[in-house]
Amino acid sequence: MIPTESFRISPAVFTTKGEDETFSLGFSLAKSLGEGSVVALSGPLGAGKTCFAKGIARGLGVKEAVTSPTYTIVSEYEGDTIPVYHIDAYRLKGSDDFSAIGGEEIIFGRGISIIEWRENIEEFITEEALKVDIEISGENERLIRIVTGKQ
Numbered sequence: 001m002i003p004t005e006s007f008r009i010s011p012a013v014f015t016t017k018g019e020d021e022t023f024s025l026g027f028s029l030a031k032s033l034g035e036g037s038v039v040a041l042s043g044p045l046g047a048g049k050t051c052f053a054k055g056i057a058r059g060l061g062v063k064e065a066v067t068s069p070t071y072t073i074v075s076e077y078e079g080d081t082i083p084v085y086h087i088d089a090y091r092l093k094g095s096d097d098f099s100a101i102g103g104e105e106i107i108f109g110r111g112i113s114i115i116e117w118r119e120n121i122e123e124f125i126t127e128e129a130l131k132v133d134i135e136i137s138g139e140n141e142r143l144i145r146i147v148t149g150k151q
């Protein structure tokens with residue numbers, strides 16, 4: 001478990017060795033999220049965005065398995081106290097596509113949103129959102145940079 005204080009530094013930079021550590025980092029980050037938080041992830045295919053999202057969801061009390069079905073853009077889960085949305089923007093062609101599926105209501109609502117491929121819906125990523133960049137730095141190593149949003 002990584003202490004919550006570690007995430008107050010911005011950017012907070014971590015190196016993980018293996019998917020368990022990336023999951024754990026997400027799990028720990030969950031403790032510093034609250035109603036309406038948006039975690040916006042970026043990083044290449046296979047970087048570990050879903051792995052990190054799974055950790056966050058578990059940390060928020062989601063019991064159900066978080067998956068990434070190919071054609072599902074938004075998945076809703078029940079957290080301890082608030083809904084958790086996992087959004088995979090990979091297949092979205094832009095913000096209009098996201099609006100068409102009611103995206104704003106989700107990310108500007110009271111639930112917690114975790115977004116993969118934030119660059120595809122960048123108009124909706126506000127300064128308050130937490131931005132997480134994952135870089136592949138080795139076969140099993142990832143460089144994870146977290147920029148805290150403006151409060």
Ligand SMILES: Nc1ncnc2c1ncn2[C@@H]1O[C@H](COP(=O)(O)OP(=O)(O)OP(=O)(O)O)[C@@H](O)[C@H]1O
Binds near residue numbers: 046048141142
């Ligand atoms: N340190 C690490 N952290 C996370 N995943 C790792 C790490 N090292 C190796 N991996 C592997 O990298 C892959 C990450 O997959 P994951 O689905 O989380 O990536 P993704 O960024 O969501 O990809 P996509 O762009 O396809 O959605 C897994 O196969 C995992 O085992």
Ligand SMILES: [Mg+2]
Binds near residue numbers: 050051068
């Ligand atoms: Mg993914």
